[in-house]
Amino acid sequence: MHELAVVESIVAAVGEKIRPRRAARVRLQVGALSGVLPEALRFCFDLCARGTTLDGAALEIDEIPGRARCRSCGAELAIASFLDLCRCGSADLDVHTGQELRIKEVEVN
């Protein structure tokens, strides 16, 4: 359940950035291969935000699909997990998109 630690980091980082204002909406970017579950973030967010300047803020999560380039044949492909193989059969993929774990923007009150 590292999502709890991840949400604690979000609440601390956003609170620091917007001080002394309050957040109305927080927008994140979470890659499908980031190892973090959006659903679990949503589950923890309200609890972690309680009593902070993020209390009551809406959480928006842009989920970023995984993409990779095959180091064997050079093909560009969409991947849903690190187990996916290139059509040429290679597992040697350069995963360039889908590992994002970013705070994009905050709307303040």
Next chain:
Amino acid sequence: MCATCGCGTAEDQGNPRHHHEDASGHDHDHLPGHEHAHLHGHPHPHQGDQGHAHPHGPSPEHRAGDDRTLAIEQDILAKNDALAAENRSLFASLRLAVFNLTSSPGSGKTTLLEALGVRLAGRVRLSVIEGDQETTRDAERVRAVGIPAVQINTRSGCHLDAGMVGRAVRELDPAGGSLLMIENVGNLVCPALFDLGERSKVVLMSVTEGEDKPLKYPHMFRAARVLLLSKIDLLPHLDFDVTRCLEHARRVNPTLRTFLLSAKSGVGVSELCDWLVDETRGAAA
């Protein structure tokens, strides 16, 4: 392509953690002394602007035409990553070879460290940071074979973070040019995400766990540079297929380096020791 600065390189080069530290490339309109233009008309908290090089590095940027929406563009784990970078500098200044040892609970991390303490004696100096939710049992076990150790208790935490390790290293005060093993909390999920400032992650799995573990926990096997397949003295009693396991591991991480060993019988441990001695000399050089 990065939507903030328009650069096409960061993500293409496999860097998902690309981010903007400052306001470069972003339009601003300060009162005198600046040549760029704010796209929004609110007062800006700059004073004495003249000639400065943009004093608002870490503060929020503003989205054009919207006073209430602040572009943050920061990695969620930025704080941990900054602390990990501090640890990495400290390790470099002490010329330490530091490994972050991860596995499921019960795979034999502590037993392996005990064996390394005995085998490495006289070759390199080894110290250990132990991570567990509760108890100091593991630190006591490794101290009993002469390894200096500090125990971290994470309580409800499921992983070590860079801040905990930074504090533990200062308490441990390892000798310059030595080897430091960080035994993470037994967990193949969460520790994959948290950089501690280590040279490499080393994942341990035992042959009693099932050869498909790399497929079930791909994040950790991808994050690691080395796989230790342990308890191989038990292979005659199991249906474990080593070749298949290594195929699974390489599917997730084609460059994973592997060692087969048994901390109990000692088979394969000297190969691991030789590698650790080389790594430690490399870091100390």
